[in-house]
Amino acid sequence: MTDKPIVRFDKVSKRYGPLTVLDSLELDIFRGEKVAIIGPSGSGKTTVLRMLMTLETIDDGVIWVDGEPLTHMERNGKLVRADQAHIRKIRARIGMVFQSFNLFPHMTAMANCIEAPMTVLGMKRQDAEARAADLLDMVGLAQKKEHYPSQLSGGQQQRVAIARALAMRPKIMLFDEVTSALDPELVGEVLQVIRKLGSEHDLTMLMVTHQMGFAKEFADRICFFYQGKICEQGHPKEFFGSPKNDRTKQFLHAVLEAG
Amino acid sequence: MGIRTLIVMLVASLLVIAILATQPAYSLFLPQLLEGALLTAQITVLGALLAVVMGVLAALGKLYGPAPVRWLANIYIEIFRGTSALVQLFWLFFVLPQFGISLEAYTVAVLALGLNIGAYGAECARGAITSVARGQWEAATALNMTRGQMLRRIILPQAFVAMIPPWGNLFIELLKSTALVSLITLSDLAFKAQEMNQTTMKTIPIFTLVLVIYLAMSLVITIGMRYLEGRASRGLARGRTV
Numbered sequence: 001m002t003d004k005p006i007v008r009f010d011k012v013s014k015r016y017g018p019l020t021v022l023d024s025l026e027l028d029i030f031r032g033e034k035v036a037i038i039g040p041s042g043s044g045k046t047t048v049l050r051m052l053m054t055l056e057t058i059d060d061g062v063i064w065v066d067g068e069p070l071t072h073m074e075r076n077g078k079l080v081r082a083d084q085a086h087i088r089k090i091r092a093r094i095g096m097v098f099q100s101f102n103l104f105p106h107m108t109a110m111a112n113c114i115e116a117p118m119t120v121l122g123m124k125r126q127d128a129e130a131r132a133a134d135l136l137d138m139v140g141l142a143q144k145k146e147h148y149p150s151q152l153s154g155g156q157q158q159r160v161a162i163a164r165a166l167a168m169r170p171k172i173m174l175f176d177e178v179t180s181a182l183d184p185e186l187v188g189e190v191l192q193v194i195r196k197l198g199s200e201h202d203l204t205m206l207m208v209t210h211q212m213g214f215a216k217e218f219a220d221r222i223c224f225f226y227q228g229k230i231c232e233q234g235h236p237k238e239f240f241g242s243p244k245n246d247r248t249k250q251f252l253h254a255v256l257e258a259g
Numbered sequence: 260m261g262i263r264t265l266i267v268m269l270v271a272s273l274l275v276i277a278i279l280a281t282q283p284a285y286s287l288f289l290p291q292l293l294e295g296a297l298l299t300a301q302i303t304v305l306g307a308l309l310a311v312v313m314g315v316l317a318a319l320g321k322l323y324g325p326a327p328v329r330w331l332a333n334i335y336i337e338i339f340r341g342t343s344a345l346v347q348l349f350w351l352f353f354v355l356p357q358f359g360i361s362l363e364a365y366t367v368a369v370l371a372l373g374l375n376i377g378a379y380g381a382e383c384a385r386g387a388i389t390s391v392a393r394g395q396w397e398a399a400t401a402l403n404m405t406r407g408q409m410l411r412r413i414i415l416p417q418a419f420v421a422m423i424p425p426w427g428n429l430f431i432e433l434l435k436s437t438a439l440v441s442l443i444t445l446s447d448l449a450f451k452a453q454e455m456n457q458t459t460m461k462t463i464p465i466f467t468l469v470l471v472i473y474l475a476m477s478l479v480i481t482i483g484m485r486y487l488e489g490r491a492s493r494g495l496a497r498g499r500t501v
Contacts, residue, residue: 053397053400053401054400055397055400055401084405088403088405091403092403094401095401095402096401098394098397098398098401100394102392102394102395102397102398103398104395104398104413105417106416106417115402115412115413116399116402116403116404119404119408119412120402120403120404120405120408161398164402165401165402168402168403
């Protein structure tokens with residue numbers, strides 16, 4: 001970990017009409033860091049990821065990636081709203097895995113993984129396939145590469161989605177409640193892949209999760225969101241061991257109660 | 260209805276035509292009617308091609324075009340959907356020459372009917388495109404695709420499957436509305452029938468044959484679309500071969 005953040009939310013706000021989803025968020029994430037974002041529903045945690053993936057616009061503030069503005073660009077020494085070309089340039093460093101997988105249903109697992117490397121990065125089919133084959137092997141689906149999403153279980157689909165995102169070689173990976181849509185017995189296989197990713201790659205990871213056990217064991221830092229703000233954050237040991245904020249205590253009590 | 264039943268119906272209607280052709284009272288009219296049917300088929304096929312191109316372009320223009328393109332697409336859709344095909348035919352055939360643009364009747368027939376059906380088709384296409392799940396756009400965005408790449412590679416291949424059944428309806432509409440072209444001097448199936456009916460008064464054989472010929476042609480369309488639908492939804496589980 002270095003001192004220069006790879007992602008910086010600089011007083012970022014997001015509003016839907018009168019509703020403020022995120023209120024002047026300040027958050028630095030460092031290279032290689034694994035950050036788990038937790039909090040009650042409606043606390044803005046998913047919005048953080050979606051803004052970073054540019055799936056949502058922001059109303060105030062600036063998001064920085066690797067020292068460059070993502071949502072803005074410099075023109076005559078001033079920051080103005082970024083155009084599509086600029087967004088695409090910076091966005092190339094980020095990948096995302098979704099709660100509902102969002103695989104392309106008309107393509108096999110392999111085709112899902114080579115589509116963007118070929119169309120976006122202009123890779124040759126051979127090279128893209130070699131890369132995809134490695135990744136599908138890494139997520140344990142070497143045997144399933146000719147299968148269509150409809151022929152795969154939820155856990156398998158999600159692992160393909162992880163391979164698909166990694167095929168673009170992002171520096172930052174976003175995981176948005178990636179096990180929430182899975183049957184309980186399939187959660188483990190997906191978490192196992194994420195664990196492996198964490199230990200083998202120098203990826204920066206941001207995950208919104210309800211898996212407290214996983215967050216505790218895997219993350220370097222826990223951020224607890226409440227009503228559009230970071231209510232408390234810290235190393236999992238302190239965070240779960242001796243939470244300071246009352247909201248955090250209430251939340252943890254409620255989730256741990258539920259098992 | 261299963262595709263097998265449809266094929267049985269098609270074979271049956273062709274058999275009926277073949278059997279009637281052995282009867283002198285019917286066979287007399289068949290060559291002329293088949294000649295008319297050929298023109299009807301030509302106008303239907305060319306009109307359908309034009310309709311598909313216009314429908315998809317207008318839908319894309321209306322959904323994603325810059326403001327002027329959106330207006331153009333809207334104006335096209337509203338004019339050609341909001342006025343009758345007959346008036347469109349007459350306008351292109353009788354009014355346009357007053358402005359110095361004279362088109363052949365055949366060209367006018369394909370243009371007017373193709374544009375007319377295309378306007379309806381545009382709304383089918385728009386519905387199909389917007390029905391593709393938002394998550395598909397988001398996944399493509401997360402993979403840093405351009406808008407054009409998303410549409411071409413991700414959205415349209417899925418939307419086409421949803422477009423096929425309503426488009427099948429429209430093609431049958433198109434086939435039937437070709438009867439209008441007899442009013443701008445073209446000798447299509449309906450025109451041939453009327454003409455021979457007026458001179459011979461043999462209403463029963465003439466219009467029985469015409470009915471079965473139209474039915475056979477529309478069955479060909481239905482079967483074709485059913486086949487496409489089967490292939491495309493298999494294709495939805497197939498796509499790019501690796």
